[in-house]
Every structure is written in structure tokens, then in C-alpha cells.
Amino acid sequence: MTKSKASKTRTRIDALRAVIEKECTAPTCRESGTCRHEGEKEAARHMLSRLLEKLKDAAGDEREERAQMWADIYERGYDSHGNTYRMGAKYRSGQSMKERAAGIRADIKMARKAGKTPLVQEGPGLVSQALETYRFDPIGEAPEQIKFRVRIGAGYGSIHIGIDNIPQEWGWIAEEVTDYKGGKVTRWRRTQALKDLEAELKSVGEAYNADHGSNTMTDCFAKAFIVFVDSDDPETLAWRAEYERKRRGRRA
Template sequence: MAKSKASKVRTRIDALRAVIDKECAAPICRESGTCRHEGEKEAARHMLGRLLAKLKEAAGDEREERARVWAEIYERGYDANGSTYSKGAKYRTGQPMKERAAGIRADIKMARKAGQTPLVQEGAGLMSQTLETYRFDPIGEAPAQIKFRVRVGPGYGSIRIGIDNIPQGWGWIAEEVADHKGGKVTRWRRTQALKELEAELKSIAQAYNADHGSNLYTDLSMKAFHVFVECDDPETLARHAEYERKHQERRS
């Protein structure tokens, strides 16, 4: 079997180092005290230096080419195998999950603060304060009673954003549907405003996320973490409240 290029280069390097490191055993060199083969060793050193310099240059070119290819993949969002790649604007390699969650909380807080900033009237024209750049986003414009929770999920593999105190008329649409027995039940559907709020919260969290090669076809997930936005519909809230009431009665 023919040797590979890398194998041939390794053989040449080993051969040159053998010449350089070999102790001269020629009697005439020992008697004279001067090795007549030093020129051969010097030539081997020179050739080895040239060979290693070429290898270093080739390795540098390979690193640059690899970096260029991966930059294109991340910009495009996928590779030739259909695996997905992305990096959020605020993603930092090795950043602890607690810091990511803290950053998401700060971004939500800023959006809420910006949404409450009033327009400023000046002369005949209408201008806004600096924070007004955030205005008309779903987070800033959501009802003031809504509260947000951001926590790291079990196993530190996810971040969960909770939405509490959602006004029923603002966030939910009640639909009367037939159940499997033919009776009527209420199904709660999210309003467009609530859907947009959930999407915006997820977008904020994804800015801290990255995908290093997930593939749906093989169920491979290579994301830094998963993002979940959670909220309970009125029926679920009523069920939880009833459970808590009964729990308190048993304790008392």
C-alpha cells in the first residue's frame, strides 16, 4: 500500500533527526578529535528546518481556510449535511448559565422600562426620549400587571421564561368545543398579542444561545441551551388555585 503524504513527511523528518542525533563512531574522527561528518549533520539540520517551516506554513494556511469555511457555514446557517449552525449576538463561549439568565432578565427589564417611557412634547413636533427606541415592542407594550420570571432549568440545559398575571381578555380567547362525549368544553387559545410577546421573549433569550450542529433528521441537538416560554391559561390557573386551597385546608 502506498504511503500517504503525511506518512512520507514523517519518515523524512525521522530520517533527518537520526542523522543529526547519531554519534560519530568513525575511528579517524575519534583519533583526530574533529568529526569529518559535521557538514552532513549541518546539512540535515538545515533541511529539517526548511521542512518544519513548510509544515508550519501549511498548517497556518489550513487553519485560515478552516476558519473561513466555518465562518461561511455560521453565516449561512447550515452545512452540506443539513446540520444547523448559529451564534447569537450576545453568545459567549463558556459563559455560565446563571450569567446568561441574568442577561436575559436585564434585557426584559430594559424593554419594560422603555415601554413605559412617555413621549415628550417639544414645540410643535413630537419627539421621544432615548429609551423610546424600544417602543412598540411586545414586551414594552404588554399590560403593566404582567410579570416575568427567568430561571435556569434542571440540569442547566435550558432557560425557562415564565409569564404571570396575564389579563384574561388580553391574552386568551375562549372557544366552546365538543369533547369526546359530545359535551361542551372551553378551550383557551392565545391571542396574537400573547403570541408576539412569547416570540419576542424567545428572541431575547436566543441572542445568548448558539447552535453548533443540530440535525433534526438524527435528533442531534448541539445547542448551548434550550429556551422555553411558559404561561398558564385561565383553566390551568383555576385548577392550581383550587389545589392550593385544598392543600391549605388540609394543613389547617
Template sequence: MAKSKASKTRTRIDALRAVIDKECTAPTCRESGTCRHEGEKTAARHMLGRLLEKLKGAAGDEREERARMWAEIYERGYDDHGNTYRTGAKYRTGQSMKERTAGIRADIKMARRVGTAPLVREESGLVSQAVETYRFDPIGEAPAQIKFRVRIGAGYGSIRIGVDDIPQEWGWIAEEVEDYQGEKATRWRRTQELKDLEAELKSIGEAYNADHGSNVMTDCFTQAFFVFIESDDPATIVRRAEYERRDRRA
């Protein structure tokens, strides 16, 4: 069946606004008086703000755009002693680590969901050609087979965002190098697409973070938590599979 004109002309921004504006009709929510879908709406509002901000400067320099992105994520400052402080856009005092990881998961899920919507309308006039070709949604546009996991690190001092099932040809570039013994070896480095994806995931995690006065000169770190992005190159995946096989045999 051919797609309707409405579905063909739907944009990612339209899709987000539809989630935000849709009135909840779920019987359980009406009976309880509390909408259990509010987290989804919050994630949609967060992503809509990020996309609109990026669209404003999409035709500009990528380095400047990334600086603007971080400026929006953090409210930065220094005190009289050179200690830094910053507050993420979604940081809340008293928020538990479980609540933060749940928020990050919701934001990633929303980005993936909206990534299935068309980037621009078929009609002219919505955005310029520069914006059409600008890669502003690395999470939504990442290959469908990629899986994400968000978990609390050991000691509850970090949140780790894992990227699994990365297509080798999409995420990694093989380089032939010589090791310290002069033997040839393969070194894997990230593609620009994977770097962009990891940077976007980092920004989502850091939006829930805050720094209450760190100072690198004195090795004082007072962040609420640390955000780590984890992705294994093909060689690491092979080694891990071999270790698991050995463990099963033992």
C-alpha cells in the same frame, strides 16, 4: 409640574444610549475598581442592537422581519451529515445556567425600563409614520401589571420564562366550541399581542443558547438548553386556584 422639553423629546433609543454612555459614579464601584452596573450596560447594548435592527426593516413584511431577527440571533449552519449547529449572539462557552438566567432577567428588565420612554420624538424627522406605528417593542409595551419570572428548569436542561398577571382582555380571546361530548365549552386562544410578546421573550432566551449538532432525523438534540415560555389562560388559572384551595383544606 410640566415635563421639560428634554424629557418630552427623549426616545427609547436615547434612553438606552444614556444607560450605555453614563459614567458610573457609585463610591463602591470606584473603590473596588469593578463596576457592578456593567450587566445593566450590557443589557442596554443588547436591546439597542435589536431595536436598531428592527427599525431598519420596520416598514417591511412582518414575516420577513421576524426571519431577519432570527438570522441575527443565530449563526446557523449544517455539517456534511446534515447536523445543524447554531450559536446565540450572547452564548458564551462555560457560562453557567445561573449566569444565563441572570442575563435574560437583565434583558427583560431593560426592555421594561426603556418601554416607559416615548417611542418617537415630538419633532418630525426622526422616523417615518410606518415606523411610528410599528409594534417593535412587545416587552416594553406590554401592560404594566404583567410580571415576568425566569427560572432554571428541572435537571438544569431548560430555562423557563413565565408571564403572569396577563390582562384577560389584552392577552386572550374566548371562543365558544363544542367538546367531544357535544357540550359547549370555552376555548381560550392568544391575541396577536401576546403572541408577539412570547416570541420576543423566546428570542431573548435563545440568544444565550447554542446547538452543537442536532439532527431531527435521528432524534439527536445537542442544544445547550431549551427555552420554554409559560403563560396560563384564564381557565387554567381558575383550576390552579381551586387545586390550591383544596390543598389548604386538606
């Protein structure tokens, strides 16, 4: 069987070390007190040094190639086997779920604050662009009465971003439809403004997330966590209010 390149290299290293470490037993060298094989050992030391240096450089090149390969995979979001990879801009390895939830809260708070802050006039015809990134941000532009909540889901595998106090006329469109019994019922669908707000909140949460190789074809889910954006339509809110009223009545 033909030896591999790595196997041949290991054999050469072992042979050179054997020459370097071998104790000289030649009678002439012992009688003279000077080993005439020292030159051979010195040559072996130099050769071993050069060989190890080449191996070190090769290993370094391999690490760089692998780092570049993974950088390319994360940039396009998937590998050649259909596994998806993504790393959010604010994702940090080892970060706790509490830290991620706190970061999401801080980002939402900043967006709300910046959305209400007027642009600063710095001089004739000059306007500061420091807060312009939030000028058309759905979070900052959402109605003032809307409240946001961020909580960690059961099992620490998800983060839920809730939207409360949504103005009905701003967030929902009522549609009269016919149900399977032939009766008329109201169905609520989101306005484009609410859809934009939910998409922006989702992106805020995903900035702290990472996907390490999920593949839906094999039911493999390797995300750091799952981001949910929750909002209740008027019908759901009315049902919750009625349920809470009955619950309090039973406890009274």
C-alpha cells in the same frame, strides 16, 4: 503500498535529524580535530528548518480553513449531514445556567424600562434614537400589570420564562366549541399580541443558547439548554386557584 505525503515528510525529517545528530567517527576528522562533515550537517539543519517552517504554515492554513468552515456552518445553521448548528449572540462557552438566567432577566428588565421611557428631545426637531430599538418591542409595549419570571428547570437543562397577570381581554380570545360529548365548552386561544410577546421572550432566551449539532432524524439533541415560555389561560388559572384553595383547606 504508496506512502502518503505525511509519511514521506516524516521520513525526510527523521533522515535529516539523523544526519544532524550523528557523531562523526571518521579517523581523519578525529586526527585533525576538525570535522569535514560539518558542512553537510549545516546543510541538513537549514533543510530541516525550511521543512518545519512549511509544515507550520500548512498547519496554520488548515486551522484557518477549518475555522472558516465552521463559521460558514454556524452562519447557515446546519452542515451537509443535516445536523443543526447555531450560536446565540450572547452565548459564551463555560457560562453557568445561573449566569444565563440572570442575563435573560436583565434583558427583560431593560426592555420593560426602555418601553416606558419617553424619547429624549435634544433640540428643535431632533429626537434621540437611543431607545428606538425598544419602541416597538413586544416586551416593552406589553401591559404594565404583566410580570415576568425566569427560573432554571429541574436538572439544569432548561430555562422557563413565565408570563403572569396577563389581562384576559389583551391576551386571550374565548371560543365556544362543541366537545366530543356534544356539549358546549370554552376554548381559549392566544391573541396576536400575546403570540408576539412569547416569540420575543423566546428570542431573548435563545440569544444565550447554542446548538452543537442536533439532528431530529437521529433523536440527537445537542443544545446547551431548552427555552420554554409559559403562560396560563383563564381556565388553567381558575383550576390552579381552586386546587390551591382546597390544598390550604386540607392543611388547616
